């Protein structure tokens with residue numbers, strides 16, 4: 001299964017381009033944004049099948065972005081995977097409680113990333129039918 005639209009929200013150019021390259025090679029379509037505010041806007045305008053959301057962003061952070069998306073009935077159900085640089089236990093706990101569908105710490109293991117995306121998309125599809 002591929003061709004699903006993945007929204008990549010990441011402020012680091014290098015990481016964002018790497019994610020795009022890997023996802024497109026795997027057959028996904030991608031949409032890139034840099035801030036959480038842009039991610040929310042993009043999610044409303046062109047609903048993606050899944051969002052990859054960096055935790056540390058220039059404006060609102062990943063958790064606030066997630067909260068705003070979950071508060072919007074029209075887009076609240078899309079799977080969201082957090083990407084974080086830090087593996088501080090309290091931060092991990094905060095992110096788990098916030099309601100992310102998955103999260104990964106940098107440096108990203110690309111195989112694990114693709115596996116996570118694939119299973120979340122399959123789960124979302126199963127739920128929709």
Ligand code: MN
Pocket residue numbers: 010011012054055056057
């Ligand atoms: Mn960042």
